[in-house]
Amino acid sequence: MEYEEGKEKLIQAWGTLGASWGLNRTMAQIHALLMISPESLSAEEIMKELNISRGNANMNIRALIDWGIVYKEHKPGERKEYFKSEKDVWELAKQVAQERRKRELDPIIKMLNQVENIRDDSGQVENIKEFKKITKDLKKFADKSNGMLDKFIRADEHWFFGTLLKSFK
């Protein structure tokens, strides 16, 4: 396989993956492009490489910076902004985990807390019983997951994959 073909494949696949991870296709493609690029790239270069418009490039680069997986860079004597990606896959994973926790897990936990004290006087005894049981279970699970994610985000790769992984039997 030639470089160009491989590059194309990676960018496409990463785009698809991104879509199921809360980023959108273009966002993930820009990220893939920056990941495999040895030098940081300007908005102009990204637009050209991926055939996307200026606005699209700008918005998605900002979103990536927001997620904390792409950084702005200023080259000395240059007016333009350049962008580079976090290249450490472990850091990347932690960053994504953190962001998803904020966007997904936190709201669910908040909702479960709100919902836990429903009044049980509307005569729907069985429904309410089941509702309480399920929300309690979900809350327990969500809290545990939250705790684990917290540790994961603080963990370092060596310990995680070295020590922890081996403890799975």
Next chain:
Amino acid sequence: MEYEEGKEKLIQAWGTLGASWGLNRTMAQIHALLMISPESLSAEEIMKELNISRGNANMNIRALIDWGIVYKEHKPGERKEYFKSEKDVWELAKQVAQERRKRELDPIIKMLNQVENIRDDSGQVENIKEFKKITKDLKKFADKSNGMLDKFIRADEHWFFGTLLKSFK
């Protein structure tokens, strides 16, 4: 808070969550409804409860069954099909992890394998070097994640949350 309000909140939040987990909104809402329902429900009841069409209900119920988190049930003497959800949150999590692995991780690993042997003769020495480095790192990470997910899917809750969680410091 009243039961109806809590129910509404849970269904909405679950729908939103589902959207970022590879199920679609309606699919996740049906699932939420079945989860809190002490009795299994018919397609008719689901349609009415969530204000969705027959076709929509049918397709999404099938998809949930496909994911392995909703089951068909036949009541004796009844012609209609009834549906009930997996209610064990741990089982649910494992089932979802398994599906997502199949749909997301597997394709990426496949792509990374395809891409790992690019020819390095097109004169783009630096690009190719970086490409190989990144894809190698990604592959390593993907393989490790795959292994962990495998174990997770086979693990039981007590061991996982009891033993393992404590090993995080």
Next chain:
DNA sequence: TTAAACTTTCAAACATTATTGAAAGATAAA
């Protein structure tokens, strides 16, 4: 200042995905 180089915004156009509902397909009882 002014002008050039760059970045950001956002309404309109486009693309994708989800939903509807009516018709066709099953299935079981009469």
Next chain:
DNA sequence: TTTATCTTTCAATAATGTTTGAAAGTTTAA
């Protein structure tokens, strides 16, 4: 069989999400 009941399909439509591109905004150098 036939009929009634229930399920599935799918083309049309609606809803949602993404992209464009031109105009407005910002920054820097002269």
